[in-house]
Amino acid sequence: MSLVKVSRLELANAYQLFRLKLRDSQRGIVAVLVFMFALATLNAASAWQGFASSTDMLSSQNFLDYSALLLILAPAAIAYIFWQEAAGKNAIYPQTSMSRFLSTQMLSLFFVLLALVSVLVLNLIVHLSFSLISNWVPNLIMGYSFSPAFLASGFVAAFVFLLVVTAGFAFLTELVKAFRLYAIVPLVAFIIFVQFYHLTPLFPFDDTLAGIHALFTGLIWRFLHPASLVSFVAICLLASAILLSLGIILRHFNAHGRDTNKNSLLFTFAYVPVIALILVMGFDLYFDDSLHLSPDSAIAVFPAEPVTITVDAQLVPEGSPVYVLTQSIHRDRMNVDESSVVVISSEEDVINSVFTFSQMRLTAFEEHGFSPLQHWSDIYAAREVDELGVESKRSAFTGDKIVVEYKPASFNKGSARLQNLVSPEISAHLQVWAPEDGSFAQDTLVVQHSYTGEGKVLFVPIWSMLGLIGENAQNARPNIVISAQ
Amino acid sequence: MTTDLYDQLQINVAVRAQGLSKSFGKKQALTGLDFQIDSPSITGLLGRNGAGKTTLLKMCAGHIPPSNGLLQVWGKAPLNNLNVLSMLIYSTHDVSYSQGISLRAILNDYVRFFPNFDNDFATGLLEYFDLDVTSRYARLSTGQKSTFNFAAALAARAPLTMLDEPTLGMDVAVRKAAYEVLVREYSEHPRCFIIASHLMAELENLLDSILILDAGKLVLHDSIDELRQSAYQLRGPAAALEAFTAGKKIIRVDQGEITTTVVVHEPAAEEVQREAQAAGLHVSALSPEELYICLTQESKGGDLECLW
Numbered sequence: 001m002s003l004v005k006v007s008r009l010e011l012a013n014a015y016q017l018f019r020l021k022l023r024d025s026q027r028g029i030v031a032v033l034v035f036m037f038a039l040a041t042l043n044a045a046s047a048w049q050g051f052a053s054s055t056d057m058l059s060s061q062n063f064l065d066y067s068a069l070l071l072i073l074a075p076a077a078i079a080y081i082f083w084q085e086a087a088g089k090n091a092i093y094p095q096t097s098m099s100r101f102l103s104t105q106m107l108s109l110f111f112v113l114l115a116l117v118s119v120l121v122l123n124l125i126v127h128l129s130f131s132l133i134s135n136w137v138p139n140l141i142m143g144y145s146f147s148p149a150f151l152a153s154g155f156v157a158a159f160v161f162l163l164v165v166t167a168g169f170a171f172l173t174e175l176v177k178a179f180r181l182y183a184i185v186p187l188v189a190f191i192i193f194v195q196f197y198h199l200t201p202l203f204p205f206d207d208t209l210a211g212i213h214a215l216f217t218g219l220i221w222r223f224l225h226p227a228s229l230v231s232f233v234a235i236c237l238l239a240s241a242i243l244l245s246l247g248i249i250l251r252h253f254n255a256h257g258r259d260t261n262k263n264s265l266l267f268t269f270a271y272v273p274v275i276a277l278i279l280v281m282g283f284d285l286y287f288d289d290s291l292h293l294s295p296d297s298a299i300a301v302f303p304a305e306p307v308t309i310t311v312d313a314q315l316v317p318e319g320s321p322v323y324v325l326t327q328s329i330h331r332d333r334m335n336v337d338e339s340s341v342v343v344i345s346s347e348e349d350v351i352n353s354v355f356t357f358s359q360m361r362l363t364a365f366e367e368h369g370f371s372p373l374q375h376w377s378d379i380y381a382a383r384e385v386d387e388l389g390v391e392s393k394r395s396a397f398t399g400d401k402i403v404v405e406y407k408p409a410s411f412n413k414g415s416a417r418l419q420n421l422v423s424p425e426i427s428a429h430l431q432v433w434a435p436e437d438g439s440f441a442q443d444t445l446v447v448q449h450s451y452t453g454e455g456k457v458l459f460v461p462i463w464s465m466l467g468l469i470g471e472n473a474q475n476a477r478p479n480i481v482i483s484a485q
Numbered sequence: 486m487t488t489d490l491y492d493q494l495q496i497n498v499a500v501r502a503q504g505l506s507k508s509f510g511k512k513q514a515l516t517g518l519d520f521q522i523d524s525p526s527i528t529g530l531l532g533r534n535g536a537g538k539t540t541l542l543k544m545c546a547g548h549i550p551p552s553n554g555l556l557q558v559w560g561k562a563p564l565n566n567l568n569v570l571s572m573l574i575y576s577t578h579d580v581s582y583s584q585g586i587s588l589r590a591i592l593n594d595y596v597r598f599f600p601n602f603d604n605d606f607a608t609g610l611l612e613y614f615d616l617d618v619t620s621r622y623a624r625l626s627t628g629q630k631s632t633f634n635f636a637a638a639l640a641a642r643a644p645l646t647m648l649d650e651p652t653l654g655m656d657v658a659v660r661k662a663a664y665e666v667l668v669r670e671y672s673e674h675p676r677c678f679i680i681a682s683h684l685m686a687e688l689e690n691l692l693d694s695i696l697i698l699d700a701g702k703l704v705l706h707d708s709i710d711e712l713r714q715s716a717y718q719l720r721g722p723a724a725a726l727e728a729f730t731a732g733k734k735i736i737r738v739d740q741g742e743i744t745t746t747v748v749v750h751e752p753a754a755e756e757v758q759r760e761a762q763a764a765g766l767h768v769s770a771l772s773p774e775e776l777y778i779c780l781t782q783e784s785k786g787g788d789l790e791c792l793w
Contacts, residue, residue, distance in 0.1 A: 009567050016597050023590075024583035091548060092580045093598040094570035 010099045017103035020090055022110065025081070029111070032073060033118055036066055040122055044129070051140070051456050060143065060457040063126060067119045067158060068464045074115050075165045078108050079271045082169045101170075101251060108166040116158055120151060123462045130458055143459035153229055154463025160236035161465065167243035172274065174250035191273040229466070307424045311402045311445065315432045404428045404447055499524040499645050499677035500545055504554035507540050514540045515701045517554070522696070524644065524677035527667075529688050529709075531681075532698035533781050538681040539577075541698070542647050545679070546575030558645060571600060573645035576638035578631040578653040582622050588633060589618040592640075599641040607640035610666065614659065627654030635663055639670050647679045652687075664691055685774040695773065699781045709773065716776050717753035720746045721766035729764050737779040748779050 006014075040063075047061040081104060095103075127146050134140040175183045404426065428447040498521055505518040515537045522528050532538045543549045544556055547563035547570050556562060563569045582591055588611065595602045611618055614632045616625075625633060635651045652660045668691060671678065682688055689695075695712055697705040707715060716736070719726055723745040730747055737748040748771060751757075761768045771779075 007567070013567055019597075020583070020594060024586075027585070089581050089583065090594075092574070092576060092582075093594065094567060094573075096547075096565040096567050096570070098565070099567070 006098055006102070010096055011102070013095060014099040014102035014106065017090070017093070017095055017099060018106040018110070020093070021081070021084070021103060021107045024084070024089070025107065025111070028077065028080070029114065032077070032115075036069070036118065036122060039064060039069070040066070040126055044126065047458060051458075054456070060459060063458070063460045065461040065464045066122050067116075067154065067462050070115050070119050070158070074112060074162055075169075076275050077111055077115075078162075078166055078169050079275050081107050081111065082173045083268070083271060097251060101248075105166070105170065108169075109163075112159065112162040112166065116155055116162075119158075119462065120155065123151075123460060126460050130460070137456075139455045141455050141457045143457045144461065150466075151462065154466050157229060157232055157465055158463060160233050160240070163240045164236050164243070167240040167247070169271075169274075171243040171247040171250075172271070174247040174254070178250045178254040188273050191276070307426050309404050309426055309428055311404060311428050311430050313402045313430060315430070315443075402428075402430070402445060404445075497523050498557075499526075499559065500679070501557045501560075502555065505541075505544070505551055505556050506553040507537070507544060507549070508552045513701055515544075515698075518698075518703050520696060520703060520706045522677060522679065522694070525671070525675035526693040527671060527678040527680065527691055529680050529682065529685070529692040529695045530698070531683070531685055531688075531695060531777055531781075533683075535700075536698040536781070537701040538698055539649055542575055542649050542679065542681055545645075546570075546573060546647060548575070571598075572643060573647065574599065574638050574641045574643040575647045575649065576634045576651070577649040578627070578634060578651065580630075580634050584623065586622055587618070588616065588620055588622060591622060591633075592618070592637065595637055595641060599643060601642035603640050603642060607637055610636035610640060613666070614662070628656060628659065631655050632659055632663065636666075639666065642674055642676070645677045645679070647681075649681045650683075651680060652682070652684065660687065664688075667691060685777045686772075689773045695777075697777060697780055704780045712773050712776065713770070714752050716748060716750045716771045716779070717758075718746060718748050718769045718771050718775075719761055719766045720744050720769070721764075725764050725766055729761060729766060748776075750776075750779075 043063050047063065050061045124146065127142065130140070131142055131146075134142060172187070175187070426447065428445060431444045431446060500520075500522040502518045502520050505515060506513070507515040518541070530538050530541065540549070544551050545558055545563060547558075547565065550564050558569050559572055561569045563573070592602075592604055592607050595607070596604055608618060611633065614636060616629060616633055616636075622630070622633070631650075631652060631654050635648065638646055638648060638651075652663055655663060664687065667678070680688060680692075689709060692709045694708045695705065696703065705712070705715075719729065721744055723740070726745050726747050730749060734750045735747055736750045737746075739746040753768065753770070758768050
């Protein structure tokens with residue numbers, strides 16, 4: 001039994017049908033491209049206006065992510081392509097079930113590739129335009145580099161994702177053709193369930209649905225949060241293959257014609273809820289800023305350069321504790337809670353003790369009356385900590401110097417991370433106090449860290465969906481490392 | 486290539502159906518059709534609304550599969566058989582083309598899909614019918630759409646050309662011109678035409694044979710000449726008519742106040758005519774259209790007089 005036997009004549013026929021359908025889709029394609037370019041122009045004007053009106057020393061503007069927008073538009077366009085076939089357009093021309101199927105697949109793939117290339121071109125145009133402008137405008141900095149490797153990764157990820165969408169609609173089309181209302185009713189019920197799931201705060205789930213809810217959550221989570229790009233591609237290819245195979249099997253056992261005017265209404269019932277679901281989930285992706293800015297490869301151009309100083313610790317008696325006092329100046333919306341002091345004492349160059357403290361935020365904000373509306377205010381945080389090595393039960397300090405390394409905490413302006421623009425400053429000194437009663441010295445390491453910065457940063461995000469994938473979603477943690485050597 | 490195949494095979498049976506049935510859910514559209522249409526010929530497919538004409542043509546064109554029975558076009562099942570499908574065209578009065586497409590673009594599409602399509606002939610026909618090739622198809626009137634689709638289907642020169650209500654919406658002059666074109670084209674390029682229509686009176690002079698469907702069943706398939714001879718009409722007193730037609734196949738009785746008219750579906754042999762005249766009955770021939778009405782009138786609705 002051959003499910004996918006295709007003659008050369010059918011292939012040639014499929015190509016002719018593809019050309020026909022492509023010609024029919026030209027207006028829609030041009031409309032989408034014009035819409036996206038218009039959006040980019042408006043975006044550019046808005047960004048420029050934002051910079052002009054900003055008085056902050058550090059300011060940033062975010063472009064829309066056209067690729068996220070595409071992930072909303074493309075499924076709707078693919079559904080329309082399949083709907084047109086169901087509506088019996090151009091049925092007068094000779095065609096077979098297989099050549100029609102192949103031509104629809106060809107058109108969907110062509111549309112997907114065209115859309116993805118358009119996103120890349122748009123991103124390149126915007127990026128290059130503002131890069132040129134930055135030559136004349138001081139302090140204008142492109143937030144993300146135009147990294148070919150990152151762009152290629154995103155292209156592949158978006159492509160395989162849209163492959164799943166295409167295969168999904170192909171399967172759905174065959175399902176509806178084969179079972180008609182018997183397929184649509186459970187499908188629509190399932191989608192309504194998913195929509196309700198998505199709107200959980202508005203429609204709290206009953207306990208009886210908790211099991212299904214948990215199962216669905218797990219599946220979605222596994223799909224949307226794969227461990228790596230490779231596993232994401234593998235999952236998508238596998239899902240596409242399964243959906244396409246099911247579609248072809250259904251098609252094989254369901255001889256159907258091309259004149260199906262009634263079907264167009266049936267397919268409308270089937271497609272609309274699916275598109276609604278994709279739109280709801282797509283808009284989530286579109287408006288989730290954290291996804292837009294997370295990919296490591298996008299922020300890799302901004303390593304937060306640490307500053308290191310070495311404090312002479314020869315005067316600290318062997319075996320005595322060392323107390324650490326940090327004093328920091330955190331400006332504006334510095335993520336104080338992300339700051340940490342890591343104290344490391346080592347013996348013979350082997351790190352054997354680590355101590356971290358990071359609970360400075362509440363103290364700092366309460367003391368200085370922090371308000372979200374307060375800009376560029378200096379927030380001082382200070383905390384005296386316990387002695388070096390307490391956590392590791394090694395209260396005895398050894399070594400003749402202490403190395404203090406300061407890496408600024410992530411500096412958020414809105415949703416943008418601007419740590420690359422800040423210049424970390426650090427000073428440290430050791431206060432040695434030897435008690436007369438001969439007890440252990442209470443030596444204190446005083447560390448003061450701060451930063452300065454100035455700039456206007458423009459973020460042109462692309463391939464937000466990479467932010468969903470594994471390690472890309474992890475953020476570099478800023479810290480201070482103090483080590484004794 | 487397809488024409489070569491057609492020539493090589495020397496197939497003269499365009500369509501063959503045996504026990505052909507089609508149902509849509511519980512609705513039986515066609516029931517047990519047995520017929521054969523030879524090529525070259527012009528066959529009229531007639532029947533009232535909902536008789537199953539379009540369903541039959543769509544099955545022949547491979548648009549929908551049969552539910553039961555055998556259907557062969559050029560000796561093969563047409564569904565999903567590109568070799569067969571490229572040797573036929575099924576055109577209706579309102580084909581669904583792309584939105585906003587011009588007539589010229591549609592003709593170019595025909596060139597790609599129909600190997601025998603004659604673009605010059607098509608353009609000439611459009612000019613003859615006063616249609617501008619730069620016009621948008623969607624902006625044409627119903628009659629103009631019919632005219633365009635008729636011209637394009639003729640120019641496709643497909644060995645099997647099926648026209649479903651080709652003159653719908655055309656005015657009388659255009660209809661007359663279309664029939665003239667059809668006859669001329671048939672004489673220049675003989676092939677198999679199947680024309681589905683209600684307009685028996687206009688078609689009867691074109692047709693070689695006729696196939697009449699009623700409520701999904703084949704009620705008649707004959708050559709037009711035999712059809713003309715296949716029935717006659719008797720008029721006279723009811724008693725004399727009843728005595729004369731005993732044992733004959735009567736397909737219609739019109740009871741008048743003075744005389745009664747009866748249609749007998751049997752050849753009017755000379756002997757029968759003499760006997761009828763001897764019995765005081767008036768014998769007259771029946772036109773194909775009148776016979777068509779008689780054969781398909783049975784399923785008409787209730788009594789019109791009851792409405793007033």
